[in-house]
Amino acid sequence: MSSLRIGLLGHGTVGGAFEQLLGERATAIARLTAVTPEIVGVLTRSSGDFDEILERCDLVVELIGGVDPARDYVRRALDGGRHVVTANKQLLSRHGEELWSLARERGVLLGFEAAVAGVIPVVRVLRESLAAAHVERIHGIVNGTTNFILTEMTRSGCDYGDALAQAQRLGFAEADPTDDVSGADAAAKMAILARLAFGVPVHIDEVRSEGITQITSDDIAYAREFGLSLKLIGTAERLAQGISVRVHPAFLYSGHPLASVNGAFNAVTVESDAITEITMSGPGAGGSQTASAVLGDVVAAIGGARTLGPPLPPLAIIEDVVSAFYLHMEVDDRPGVLAQVAQLLGDAGASIKSVVQQGSGERAQLMMVTHPLPRSRLAVALERIEALEHVRAAPRAISVINEEFV
Amino acid sequence: MSSLRIGLLGHGTVGGAFEQLLGERATAIARLTAVTPEIVGVLTRSSGDFDEILERCDLVVELIGGVDPARDYVRRALDGGRHVVTANKQLLSRHGEELWSLARERGVLLGFEAAVAGVIPVVRVLRESLAAAHVERIHGIVNGTTNFILTEMTRSGCDYGDALAQAQRLGFAEADPTDDVSGADAAAKMAILARLAFGVPVHIDEVRSEGITQITSDDIAYAREFGLSLKLIGTAERLAQGISVRVHPAFLYSGHPLASVNGAFNAVTVESDAITEITMSGPGAGGSQTASAVLGDVVAAIGGARTLGPPLPPLAIIEDVVSAFYLHMEVDDRPGVLAQVAQLLGDAGASIKSVVQQGSGERAQLMMVTHPLPRSRLAVALERIEALEHVRAAPRAISVINEEFV
Numbered sequence: 001m002s003s004l005r006i007g008l009l010g011h012g013t014v015g016g017a018f019e020q021l022l023g024e025r026a027t028a029i030a031r032l033t034a035v036t037p038e039i040v041g042v043l044t045r046s047s048g049d050f051d052e053i054l055e056r057c058d059l060v061v062e063l064i065g066g067v068d069p070a071r072d073y074v075r076r077a078l079d080g081g082r083h084v085v086t087a088n089k090q091l092l093s094r095h096g097e098e099l100w101s102l103a104r105e106r107g108v109l110l111g112f113e114a115a116v117a118g119v120i121p122v123v124r125v126l127r128e129s130l131a132a133a134h135v136e137r138i139h140g141i142v143n144g145t146t147n148f149i150l151t152e153m154t155r156s157g158c159d160y161g162d163a164l165a166q167a168q169r170l171g172f173a174e175a176d177p178t179d180d181v182s183g184a185d186a187a188a189k190m191a192i193l194a195r196l197a198f199g200v201p202v203h204i205d206e207v208r209s210e211g212i213t214q215i216t217s218d219d220i221a222y223a224r225e226f227g228l229s230l231k232l233i234g235t236a237e238r239l240a241q242g243i244s245v246r247v248h249p250a251f252l253y254s255g256h257p258l259a260s261v262n263g264a265f266n267a268v269t270v271e272s273d274a275i276t277e278i279t280m281s282g283p284g285a286g287g288s289q290t291a292s293a294v295l296g297d298v299v300a301a302i303g304g305a306r307t308l309g310p311p312l313p314p315l316a317i318i319e320d321v322v323s324a325f326y327l328h329m330e331v332d333d334r335p336g337v338l339a340q341v342a343q344l345l346g347d348a349g350a351s352i353k354s355v356v357q358q359g360s361g362e363r364a365q366l367m368m369v370t371h372p373l374p375r376s377r378l379a380v381a382l383e384r385i386e387a388l389e390h391v392r393a394a395p396r397a398i399s400v401i402n403e404e405f406v
Numbered sequence: 407m408s409s410l411r412i413g414l415l416g417h418g419t420v421g422g423a424f425e426q427l428l429g430e431r432a433t434a435i436a437r438l439t440a441v442t443p444e445i446v447g448v449l450t451r452s453s454g455d456f457d458e459i460l461e462r463c464d465l466v467v468e469l470i471g472g473v474d475p476a477r478d479y480v481r482r483a484l485d486g487g488r489h490v491v492t493a494n495k496q497l498l499s500r501h502g503e504e505l506w507s508l509a510r511e512r513g514v515l516l517g518f519e520a521a522v523a524g525v526i527p528v529v530r531v532l533r534e535s536l537a538a539a540h541v542e543r544i545h546g547i548v549n550g551t552t553n554f555i556l557t558e559m560t561r562s563g564c565d566y567g568d569a570l571a572q573a574q575r576l577g578f579a580e581a582d583p584t585d586d587v588s589g590a591d592a593a594a595k596m597a598i599l600a601r602l603a604f605g606v607p608v609h610i611d612e613v614r615s616e617g618i619t620q621i622t623s624d625d626i627a628y629a630r631e632f633g634l635s636l637k638l639i640g641t642a643e644r645l646a647q648g649i650s651v652r653v654h655p656a657f658l659y660s661g662h663p664l665a666s667v668n669g670a671f672n673a674v675t676v677e678s679d680a681i682t683e684i685t686m687s688g689p690g691a692g693g694s695q696t697a698s699a700v701l702g703d704v705v706a707a708i709g710g711a712r713t714l715g716p717p718l719p720p721l722a723i724i725e726d727v728v729s730a731f732y733l734h735m736e737v738d739d740r741p742g743v744l745a746q747v748a749q750l751l752g753d754a755g756a757s758i759k760s761v762v763q764q765g766s767g768e769r770a771q772l773m774m775v776t777h778p779l780p781r782s783r784l785a786v787a788l789e790r791i792e793a794l795e796h797v798r799a800a801p802r803a804i805s806v807i808n809e810e811f812v
Contacts, residue, residue, distance in 0.1 A: 025538060028605075032715040119684055121531050132431060132701040199434075257687065260666050276695070278525055278688040281663065289682070295538040304710035309438035 007053040010063035017291035059083040085297040087114035093188035093204035103307040111297030126196040133272040135197040137237040144264035144284020145180035183209035194236035209247040242316030250399040324400040332390040333364035348381035413459040416469035423697035465489040491703040493520035499594035499610035509713040517703030532602040539678040541603040543643040550670035550690020551586035589615035600642035615653040648722030656805040730806040738796040739770035754787035
C-alpha cells in the first residue's frame with residue numbers, strides 16, 4: 001500500500017473540514033485506490049514553511065484564497081511536479097491558462113472542482129461532455145448567497161436590504177457581501193466554466209456582470225404575474241460570431257430547470273446537441289461541501305486524472321446578445337402614455353409579448369415582457385422612453401430566459 | 407499520436423448513433439487526450455466475427471443487450487485485456503461482480519455509465535462520492551417511459567392505458583412495455599447504483615420492485631389535494647441493520663427535488679452527510695444520449711479510469727422499511743366508517759397526518775396520508791380494514807416521500 005503525501009495550505013473553515021473528512025474517508029479511499037492519502041504538513045499564517053512542506057509532499061491542497069501569495073505557491077508546486085488541488089476561483093479566472101499550461105508541461109493535475117459550484121461535480125461533467133458532446137450553452141446559479149437573498153425576497157416579499165441582513169444573520173452572506181452581490185464571484189466561476197465548456201481562454205475581465213443590489217421587491221412581485229422567477233444567472237454560450245459569457249439577474253419561466261432552485265443552492269444546466277440538457281443542483285459551498293469537492297479531486301489525482309487540454313484559439317466575445325426582456329416603468333397615469341411607450345419600442349424593433357398596467361392614483365406602473373431582441377436595440381428604445389414627459393424615472397430592464405422546457 | 411481501436415458489438419439505434427458521434431468528436435478527443443479513437447470492426451447479427459474483431463481492438467463497446475451472448479463476449483474481451491464499455495443493465499445487475507472482478511484482475515476498465523440513467527453522469531459522480539463522502543441514500547427516477555406515462559396522466563387526467571398508448575405513439579414506450587412499466591428496468595438500474603453507492607454486491611433479485619400498471623387517474627387527482635406528485639421512485643438506502651433497495655410508485659411533496667422532473671426525463675438525488683444532497687437530471691436514454699454516455703466512458707478509458715473496487719462484505723437486505731403512506735379506500739358513505747378505519751390504523755400504530763373524505767351518493771372515497779411507520783405494520787392494518795363490512799375493495803397504499811427540502 002503506497003501513500004499520497006498532502007501539503008495543506010490554509011487551515012480555516014475549509015482546511016479544517018478537509019482535514020477531518022480526509023481522516024474519516026482515508027480507509028475507504030485506500031480500499032478503492034490502493035493509495036492512502038495523508039497530510040504531511042500544514043501552512044497557516046502563523047506556522048509552517050512552504051518550501052519545507054513542498055519538499056515532503058506529492059500533492060498540494062491550496063485553500064488560502066486570493067491571488068497572492070497563492071499564485072506563487074501554486075506555480076512553484078506545479079513546477080516542482082506536484083499535483084495541486086485548489087478552491088481558488090479568483091486565481092484561476094485570472095491566471096488559469098498559465099497554471100494549467102504548467103500542469104500540462106509537468107504532467108500533473110491542477111484540480112479545481114471546489115472552485116466552481118459547491119458540491120456539484122460540474123467540472124468533471126464538463127470535461128467529459130467537452131469530449132463527448134459539443135456544448136452549446138451553460139446556464140448556472142453559481143452563487144448561493146445571492147440565490148438565498150432572491151429566494152428570501154420572493155418568499156417573504158421583503159426588500160433587498162432586509163433579505164441581505166437575514167442572509168448575514170444565518171451565515172449565508174459575509175459581513176462585506178460585495179463580492180457576492182455585485183456578481184463578481186459568479187463572474188469568476190463563469191469564466192472558468194466557459195473555459196471548460198468551449199476550450200478557449202476566458203479571463204474574468206471578459207465576463208460582463210451585473211449584481212442584484214438594484215432588484216426591488218416590486219420586480220419580484222410584478223414578475224409573478226407573468227409566471228416568472230428571478231435568479232442571478234451566469235450564462236456561457238456559443239453564438240454564431242463567438243461566445244458570450246455574462247452574469248446578470250434574469251427571470252425564468254416556471255418550467256425552466258433552474259426556476260425551482262431555491263435558497264443557498266447552486267445549479268448548472270449544460271445544453272448540447274447530443275445530450276439536449278443535463279441539470280445538476282446541490283448546496284452551495286459550505287466548509288464541508290467544499291472539503292468534499294477538494295477530496296474528490298485528491299481521489300481523481302490518485303486515479304490518474306489529467307489536467308485540461310491546451311486552449312483552442314480565443315473566440316470573439318459577443319457583448320450584444322439577443323434576449324427577451326422584462327421592463328418596468330413608472331409613468332403618469334394619463335391617456336396616451338402606453339401608446340407612446342409602445343411606439344418607441346416598436347420603432348426600435350422590440351415587439352411586446354405581454355403588458356400589465358397598474359394605476360395607483362396619479363402614477364401608474366407599466367410592466368412588459370418583450371420578444372427577444374438585441375440588447376443594444378432595447379437600450380436605444382429605453383433612452384428615448386426615459387426622455388418622454390410622462391415617464392418618471394429611467395425604465396428598468398431585466399433579461400427573461402424564455403426557453404420553455406417540458 | 408496513438409490510436410484506440412474500438413470493436414463495436416451491435417449496430418442498432420445506439421450503435422449507429424455512437425458511430426456517428428465518434429466521427430464528429432474524434433478530433434476534439436484527440437486534441438484533449440492525444441489519442442484518436444477509431445472503430446476497427448463491427449459485429450451485427452448478420453455480419454462480422456467476434457474473435458477477429460477482438461483480435462484487432464483495444465476496447466469493446468457492447469451494445470447488443472440481454473445476457474446471452476453478451477456475457478460471453480464481455481467476459482472474453484476483459485479476459486483478453488480489453489477495456490469494455492457497455493450499456494447493458496441486465497447483464498451488470500445479474501453478473502456484474504464476476505465481470506468487475508475480471509476487469510480488476512486484468513487492469514482494464516469496465517465502463518457502464520450508459521447502463522444507468524441516460525445522460526446523467528451518475529456513475530462517475532457516485533464513484534467519486536463513494537470515496538469522498540459516505541452515501542446515505544439515493545432516490546432516482548431512472549425510467550423515462552414510466553415518468554412520461556405518469557406525467558401524461560397528471561397533465562391530462564387520462565388513465566394509464568391512454569397514457570401508455572400516447573407514449574407508444576411518440577416512441578417513449580416499446581410495443582411490449584412490460585420491462586419498463588413493471589419496474590424491472592428500474593430495478594436493474596437501482597441494483598447497479600446501490601453497488602456503486604455502498605460498495606456491496608447487489609443482485610437484481612434482491613431489489614423489491616413494483617410497477618405503475620395499478621395506478622389510476624384517481625390516485626393522481628386526489629393526491630393533488632395533499633400537494634403531492636406521483637413518480638416511480640427507485641431507492642437505495644443505508645439503514646441501521648443493512649440496506650434497502652427498492653422500486654415503487656411514490657408520492658413526493660412538491661418541494662422534493664425530484665417532484666418537478668417531468669416527461670421522459672431521468673433524475674437522481676444522492677444524499678450524504680458531507681454533501682447533504684446532489685440532484686442530477688436530464689433526458690432519458692434515446693439513441694444519441696446513450697451514445698454520448700458510451701463515448702464518455704471511452705474517453706475515460708483513454709484517460710486511465712479504473713474499474714470498481716472489490717466489493718465489501720454483503721449487507722443484509724432490509725424488506726420492512728419505514729415510510730409514510732397515502733391510502734385510498736372505497737367505502738359506504740355511512741356514519742362510523744371513518745372511525746372504524748381510524749381505529750384499526752391506530753391499533754397498528756399508524757398515526758394519520760391528513761384525511762379527505764369525498765362522498766358520491768352511497769359511496770365515499772377515503773384518502774389519507776399517514777405518518778411514517780413500518781410497511782409490515784401497515785399491512786396488518788390494511789388486512790383488517792379490508793375485512794370491514796362497509797369497505798368495498800382492498801385499500802390501496804402508496805409510499806409518500808416526505809423529506810421536505812429547502
